[in-house]
Every structure is written in structure tokens, then in C-alpha cells.
Amino acid sequence: MLLTSLHSLLFMSTAVSVEAAPDFKSEAESALNSLQKWYNKTSGIYDTTGWWNSANCITVLGNLAAVDPSTTSIATSAFANSLIAAPNYNLQTNKVVQGNYLTRSYFGPSIVATAATLNPAGFLNGYYDDEGWWSLAWIQAYDVTNDTQYLTTAANIFEDMKNGSTTPCSDGTSGIWWDKAETYVNAIANELYLSVAAHLANRMINKQYYLNIALGQWAWFQESGMINSQSQINDGLHSCSNNGGTVWSYNQGVILGALVELDKASPNITYLTTAKTIATAAIANLSDPNSVLHDSCEPNCGGDGSQFKGIFMRNLQKLQSAAPDPAFLKSIGANAASIWAYDRDSRNELSVVWSGPFVAPANASTQSSGLDALVAAVAFQGLLGDTIAS
Numbered sequence: 001m002l003l004t005s006l007h008s009l010l011f012m013s014t015a016v017s018v019e020a021a022p023d024f025k026s027e028a029e030s031a032l033n034s035l036q037k038w039y040n041k042t043s044g045i046y047d048t049t050g051w052w053n054s055a056n057c058i059t060v061l062g063n064l065a066a067v068d069p070s071t072t073s074i075a076t077s078a079f080a081n082s083l084i085a086a087p088n089y090n091l092q093t094n095k096v097v098q099g100n101y102l103t104r105s106y107f108g109p110s111i112v113a114t115a116a117t118l119n120p121a122g123f124l125n126g127y128y129d130d131e132g133w134w135s136l137a138w139i140q141a142y143d144v145t146n147d148t149q150y151l152t153t154a155a156n157i158f159e160d161m162k163n164g165s166t167t168p169c170s171d172g173t174s175g176i177w178w179d180k181a182e183t184y185v186n187a188i189a190n191e192l193y194l195s196v197a198a199h200l201a202n203r204m205i206n207k208q209y210y211l212n213i214a215l216g217q218w219a220w221f222q223e224s225g226m227i228n229s230q231s232q233i234n235d236g237l238h239s240c241s242n243n244g245g246t247v248w249s250y251n252q253g254v255i256l257g258a259l260v261e262l263d264k265a266s267p268n269i270t271y272l273t274t275a276k277t278i279a280t281a282a283i284a285n286l287s288d289p290n291s292v293l294h295d296s297c298e299p300n301c302g303g304d305g306s307q308f309k310g311i312f313m314r315n316l317q318k319l320q321s322a323a324p325d326p327a328f329l330k331s332i333g334a335n336a337a338s339i340w341a342y343d344r345d346s347r348n349e350l351s352v353v354w355s356g357p358f359v360a361p362a363n364a365s366t367q368s369s370g371l372d373a374l375v376a377a378v379a380f381q382g383l384l385g386d387t388i389a390s
């Protein structure tokens with residue numbers, strides 16, 4: 001229904017209507033061009049957004065290149081540049097947990113020696129989640145290029161994440177802190193730890209090493225209480241029990257890609273059925289009547305929250321590839337179409353509220369997040385054509 005009405009809206013001016021889906025590929029390419037206006041070659045990260053968001057911007061470049069090879073050279077030149085340049089601009093941030101919110105203030109730039117050569121340590125900071133985002137970005141770069149220096153960088157970052165497994169809720173190897181100051185055990189750091197381990201198990205020669213960590217981490221995560229009785233993942237733990245924190249879209253997302261990779265590394269149907277249950281609950285709980293996703297922070301999501309929905313879409317795309325479901329397809333198509341129709345300005349910049357109206361100014365965080373949804377739609381362009389036209 002929704003898709004039909006979006007379709008009528010998009011094609012209202014066409015007198016003789018030929019049923020066709022939006023051309024998500026050309027839309028994604030336009031949104032990519034707008035995103036890259038914020039890419040800073042000197043810093044290797046994106047102006048107008050933060051360190052961990054920049055890892056997600058790099059990730060979406062790779063994810064788009066994977067479904068639209070005509071954009072590959074934009075991605076590969078950014079990968080090569082950021083691998084060297086970004087560590088020099090690795091701002092050491094200080095994030096403070098306030099209630100359910102994470103706020104951050106910048107203390108940078110830190111004293112990081114100018115590195116003329118590959119410096120994996122330069123992607124480490126005080127937060128295990130930030131490290132996980134960069135590790136996933138470099139795994140995506142490896143997938144697009146086959147260049148092992150990216151995979152090595154990702155694996156080196158992962159070794160540092162392992163140091164986080166000293167929380168009172170940990171079992172010695174599973175369950176990590178959010179931060180090196182050891183103030184909080186949350187969902188995002190632990191989902192990323194699982195996801196990176198599972199991705200590495202599928203790509204590194206010493207598969208079993210990573211697989212054992214991933215299996216242990218998934219067993220721990222399920223026992224941790226972070227997944228509530230409605231199959232939704234709250235923000236984190238307090239005294240090793242679910243803290244009832246906000247159900248953010250990204251926490252319903254990272255787990256999906258993690259379980260798809262875990263299933264690939266060590267097939268067990270329970271991984272995909274659990275992922276489908278979590279995705280279904282997230283779509284039911286976080287979508288408006290037009291199937292458009294929202295986080296509760298909108299429109300004032302700050303530097304972090306404006307990234308979240310795209311992360312859900314990126315991982316829903318992976319789940320849809322591994323375990324297709326018409327409801328997932330519908331969510332991908334509805335969000336991509338709504339962003340383009342209602343949440344875009346004349347420069348093809350995309351903002352934080354996907355149902356619109358456009359909230360100025362957009363920035364590299366809102367842009368890359370919206371682009372994640374368009375990329376997911378590119379991946380299923382053929383199927384979405386049918387869905388939208390029906």
C-alpha cells in the first residue's frame with residue numbers, strides 16, 4: 001500500500017504511467033557525490049562528522065561499490081588515502097553516558113605521531129565500539145579490493161578489542177567493556193565484537209581462532225539479558241542486567257550482519273531465525289505507519305544518533321541476502337523511496353528524519369546514513385521494482 005502510494009507520488013507527473021521503480025542506482029550515485037564533498041583528503045575523515053561516523057562513511061563507500069562497481073574507484077582511492085591519513089587525525093574523544101544518551105566532547109587532536117606508513121595502532125582509541133566500526137570498515141575495504149593490508153589492519157584492531165573482556169559480567173573471553181575507562185557494558189560494543197570476530201573467521205587463515213571467539217561471544221550475548229522479552233535489544237547493562245535503555249535502531253542492526261557472518265562461518269539455522277526475529281521486531285517497533293524507520297531522538301539526534309538508522313539498513317540488506325523476507329524488502333524499499341522523496345534538498349543532501357521534511361543542514365553523518373538505505377535498495381533493485389509496481 002505504502003509503496004504504491006510512494007510510487008504514485010514519485011510518478012504523479014507522468015501522464016502515461018509506465019510502472020517502474022525509482023532508479024535507486026542513480027539516486028545512490030548522486031547521494032555519493034554529495035557525501036564525498038565532505039571527504040577531507042588531508043584528514044582522511046569526513047568534515048562535519050566524527051571519528052566513528054567516518055568509519056561508517058568509509059563502510060558505505062565499500063558497500064555501494066559492491067553493488068555498483070562504477071563507483072569502485074571513488075571507494076578505493078578513499079580507502080588508500082584514509083588508511084594512511086586518518087590515524088594522524090584520530091581525535092581522542094571523551095564520551096560520557098548520561099541516562100540513556102551518549103554525549104561526547106572533543107579533546108583532540110591527540111598527540112599521535114605523524115605516520116608515513118601503515119599504523120594500525122592509529123585506529124585505536126578509548127572506545128571499543130569506535131574500534132569495531134573501523135575494523136568493519138577495513139573488512140569492507142578488503143572485500144572490495146582483496147588488498148590484505150586492510151584485512152591485517154582490521155585484525156590488529158580486533159586484538160585490541162579483546163582486551164575489553166574484563167568486565168564483571170564477562171566470562172573471561174566474552175563480553176567486553178564499551179570503554180577503556182571501564183564505565184559501561186553496552187550492546188553496541190558487544191555486537192561489534194561479535195560481528196568483527198565472525199567476519200574475520202570467514203576471511204582469515206586462522207579461522208578457528210576467530211570462530212571460537214565469535215561462538216563464545218554469541219552465547220554470552222544471549223545470556224547477558226540485553227535482548228529483551230520482545231526480541232529487542234536495549235542499550236546496555238546495569239549491574240550485569242538489562243538496563244532498560246533506549247532501543248536504538250543500530251543495536252537491532254549490527255547483530256543481523258554478525259549472525260549472517262556467524263552462520264556462514266559455522267552454519268546453524270538458529271542464527272538466521274534469531275536474526276529474523278530481531279529484525280521483524282525492530283521493523284514493527286521502529287517504523288511509522290508508512291514503514292519509515294525512526295529513532296526516538298529525532299530530529300535532534302546529535303552526532304551519534306544521526307548515524308543509527310543507516311546501520312540498521314546496511315545490516316538488514318545482509319540479512320535479506322541470506323534469509324529473504326518480503327517484510328525486509330518492503331522496509332528497504334519504503335525507506336529508500338521516502339528518503340529520496342521527502343528527506344532531500346536540491347543538492348541531493350539527505351537529512352536525519354527519513355519521513356521528511358528535510359532538516360538543514362545535512363552533514364556527512366545524515367548523508368552516509370541515508371545512503372546506506374539507498375545502497376540496500378540498489379542491492380534489490382529488481383525485486384523492488386516488482387514490489388513497488390504491484
Ligand SMILES: *[C@@H]1O[C@H](CO)[C@@H](O)[C@H](O)[C@H]1NC(C)=O
Binds near residue numbers: 041043
Ligand atoms: C580538512 O582537515 C584538515 C585537518 O583537520 C583541516 O585543517 C581542514 O580545515 C579541513 N578542510 C576543510 C575543508 O574543512
Ligand SMILES: *[C@@H]1O[C@H](CO)[C@@H](O)[C@H](O)[C@H]1NC(C)=O
Binds near residue numbers: 144145
Ligand atoms: C577478489 O577475489 C575474488 C575471489 O578470488 C574475485 O572473485 C574478485 O574478482 C577479486 N576482486 C578484485 C577487485 O580483485
Ligand SMILES: *[C@@H]1O[C@H](CO)[C@@H](O)[C@H](O)[C@H]1NC(C)=O
Binds near residue numbers: 159160163
Ligand atoms: C591490548 O591488546 C594489544 C594487542 O594484543 C596488546 O599489545 C596490548 O598490550 C593490550 N593492552 C592492554 C592494556 O592490555
Ligand SMILES: *[C@@H]1O[C@H](CO)[C@@H](O)[C@H](O)[C@H]1NC(C)=O
Binds near residue numbers: 268269270
Ligand atoms: C545450533 O544452535 C543451538 C542454539 O545455540 C544449539 O542448541 C544447537 O546445538 C546448535 N546445533 C548444532 C548442530 O550445533
Ligand SMILES: *[C@@H]1O[C@H](CO)[C@@H](O)[C@H](O)[C@H]1NC(C)=O
Binds near residue numbers: 299359361363366
Ligand atoms: C548532523 O546532523 C544531525 C541531524 O540534524 C545533528 O543532530 C548533528 O548534530 C549533526 N552533526 C554535527 C557534527 O554537527
Ligand SMILES: CC(=O)N[C@H]1CO[C@H](CO)[C@@H](O)[C@@H]1O
Binds near residue numbers: 230280282285
Ligand atoms: C511497542 C511495540 O510495538 N512492541 C512490539 C515490538 O515487536 C514485538 C515483536 O514483533 C511485538 O510483540 C511488540 O508488540
